[in-house]
Amino acid sequence: MSKDQPTSGSRLGRRNDPERREKIIQACLQVIAEVGVTGTSHRKVAAQAGVPLGAMTYYFDGMQDLLHSAFSELATRVSDDFERLMDTATDKQSACEKVYERILQASSGYDDELVLSHELYTLATREPAFRTITSEWMRRSRVSLERHFDPLTARLLDATIEGVTIHRALDAQPRDPEEIRAAIARVTGVPSFSS
Amino acid sequence: MSKDQPTSGSRLGRRNDPERREKIIQACLQVIAEVGVTGTSHRKVAAQAGVPLGAMTYYFDGMQDLLHSAFSELATRVSDDFERLMDTATDKQSACEKVYERILQASSGYDDELVLSHELYTLATREPAFRTITSEWMRRSRVSLERHFDPLTARLLDATIEGVTIHRALDAQPRDPEEIRAAIARVTGVPSFSS
DNA sequence: GACATTTGAGTACACTCGTACATATACTTT
């Protein structure tokens, strides 16, 4: 789907920044976080990345390809982070604690990751190409949770994280963090986790 | 925020369709469902509604106002439906059953409501004006659930509905409906509901 | 050093957009 990275290696020259493609992707995510997919344009991304407009169509096959590349990158980064987080837990109890902290952080204040994931979801509900990204995201999330929970519980917990995070983020009035603990306790059946 | 509906009544004349404003709102939701907020324009909405372009700025104070009106309408409609659905339940058990059916329906196949709610969430993560709509939506949803569950359970169940629906909808591979039952059973503590 | 080839940049074009505004239409009042 995406244009190949221009051939690198000893035989072919690349003059300027060899990480230009990556720089554009990061700039794109930043622009999306600020103004949404709706407000994203080649020109804004180019300006943010500090590259000429022509580079947009040079490195990517149009806007769709750019968005797809950017969200793929995002999904990978977030999945990596979550995997690492779950790996630091030693048992069910501490895994619950990590999940709790993650929800608390993601749902409070302005978090780019939350905004970006919603933008992705919106694209995914309409276009299958983006649904492969969300599918893989969820799969990896599930796998990370399965290090500590049985498959069914992992799925339910994964969905719960999603729901609680969204409801906390989109409610105008602040919510009691204890709700998070209660949700995790009920879904995982780790009673000692609720207070 | 929104332009007032042009005065109606016996004293002032209105030539064409007296429900024009409403017609535009419905057309707007339809267009959003098809091409997303990103792809929505005054011209497309006007064409869909069968009204002249000039009517867009006549009935609404610009695009933002149109979107806000449209999503307010959506939220009200969906909340009404859910309220009615919960009122038909007679006890916890049947309330769980209704919730189950609702998740199953919303998350399977193409449902405009799902697409539209995501578009709204995306706007809400960025703009407070839209967050008042999501807040009210969630509040009403909670109230409906509180007819059968205690406040905390109602909140948790509300979030669970959200999470499970999203994960079912955005996963490329189909999921076992039993997951829904399991989620509801664990969150509500109605054991007989899980099979 | 000279040539060939690839990489990257700037520009221009065709198009869509939101919105303001002048104008026309239908209704109410006199």
Add this chain to the structure above:
DNA sequence: AAAGTATATGTACGAGTGTACTCAAATGTC
């Protein structure tokens, strides 16, 4: 019937868009 007014519409404008395409620059090869 005439005048006046509120309602609705068509149009035009300036801004911003994606992308194709031309050409300069830098590198690899001889």
